[in-house]
Amino acid sequence: MASWLTDEILIRQGVFLGVLSAMLLLEWLIPKRPSSLPKWRRDASNLSISLINSLALRFLLPLLAVDAALLAEEKGWGLFNLPEAGNLIPGPLVFALSLLLLDLAIYAQHVVFHFVPALWRLHAMHHVDRDIDTTTGIRFHPLEILLSMGFKIALVFLLGIGPIAVIAFEVILNATAMFNHANIALPRTADRVLRALIVTPDMHRVHHSVIRRETDSNFGFNLSLWDRLFGTYRAEPEKGHQGMEIGLAEHRGPEPARILWSLALPFRPKFWKTR
Numbered sequence: 001m002a003s004w005l006t007d008e009i010l011i012r013q014g015v016f017l018g019v020l021s022a023m024l025l026l027e028w029l030i031p032k033r034p035s036s037l038p039k040w041r042r043d044a045s046n047l048s049i050s051l052i053n054s055l056a057l058r059f060l061l062p063l064l065a066v067d068a069a070l071l072a073e074e075k076g077w078g079l080f081n082l083p084e085a086g087n088l089i090p091g092p093l094v095f096a097l098s099l100l101l102l103d104l105a106i107y108a109q110h111v112v113f114h115f116v117p118a119l120w121r122l123h124a125m126h127h128v129d130r131d132i133d134t135t136t137g138i139r140f141h142p143l144e145i146l147l148s149m150g151f152k153i154a155l156v157f158l159l160g161i162g163p164i165a166v167i168a169f170e171v172i173l174n175a176t177a178m179f180n181h182a183n184i185a186l187p188r189t190a191d192r193v194l195r196a197l198i199v200t201p202d203m204h205r206v207h208h209s210v211i212r213r214e215t216d217s218n219f220g221f222n223l224s225l226w227d228r229l230f231g232t233y234r235a236e237p238e239k240g241h242q243g244m245e246i247g248l249a250e251h252r253g254p255e256p257a258r259i260l261w262s263l264a265l266p267f268r269p270k271f272w273k274t275r
Contacts, residue, residue: 011173019175023134023182032185032201033144034241037130042257045134049259053138053145062148065170068153069163078160085160098165098221099172105155106173107226109148110219121266122147127215129258130247132208137181138174140268176222180204199224206237210245214238 024043037135057064057140063071072078079085080094089097113123122144129136140148156166181198191200197219207218217234220227227233237244255261 011167012174015171015175015192019178020134024177024193026184027133030136030185032183035131037254037257042131045257045259046139049244049262050138053140053142056142056146057149060146063154065149066163066166068156069161070158072157073162077157081160095165099141099169100160101159102155102161102169103222107220114216124248125262125265127208128248128251130256132181132205132246133183134178134181137177173221180221186262195224197224198222202209202241206234208246209237210249211238213228
């Protein structure tokens with residue numbers, strides 16, 4: 001298990017740094033929108049929050065999703081680990097179904113975090129960012145990250161998802177989250193083609209609008225399929241990508257770029273009345 005954990009860390013860190021560097025370069029070369037707050041300050045804050053999240057996962061949880069997958073595989077727990085499943089479903093199809101079901105589960109979790117008030121208080125730290133760019137994609141409250149990991153672990157045990165599928169999904173999710181939050185100006189044709197399959201920056205930017213009905217749309221992180229299938233898809237923001245406001249209407253100051261202010265946001269009594 002230790003070897004698997006080491007490999008997972010190396011793979012995830014390598015992809016994370018590669019995608020982060022590529023997106024930051026593209027944001028410099030082909031930015032979509034001007035920044036409303038100093039980018040260096042926001043990036044430093046968001047990256048620090050991401051580091052806190054990584055430490056919280058390693059030191060506050062007894063196991064992570066890949067550990068759960070290894071344990072489920074060893075014990076024969078979960079749907080895909082049943083002998084009958086192995087006889088009926090080919091291995092490559094199990095892998096594909098695992099990725100698809102995990103992506104659907106993250107979509108569903110995202111919707112729940114928007115409409116359950118206690119969970120929205122945690123998720124709002126992601127939305128309160130005054131700009132949307134690559135580092136917004138890794139800006140989540142530590143408690144939300146811990147809850148999300150617990151949900152994924154439960155799903156891994158229930159379905160018997162294999163460790164390779166778990167690692168692949170975590171890598172894909174992390175990379176697509178940075179991509180679809182990136183402040184990059186994709187050509188319209190490229191956006192239209194990509195959007196048929198995956199969530200693009202223009203598609204996800206709508207989700208970060210201050211307008212509530214736009215915030216409660218485009219919940220997907222990876223596949224665009226779920227928003228279309230469940231009626232939460234919105235093609236464009238009402239005011240256009242240049243005219244729309246990003247963030248939350250009740251927090252328009254510089255505070256969201258501060259780490260301690262952001263971490264304390266869910267516990268501020270005044271904020272509890274905003275949704």
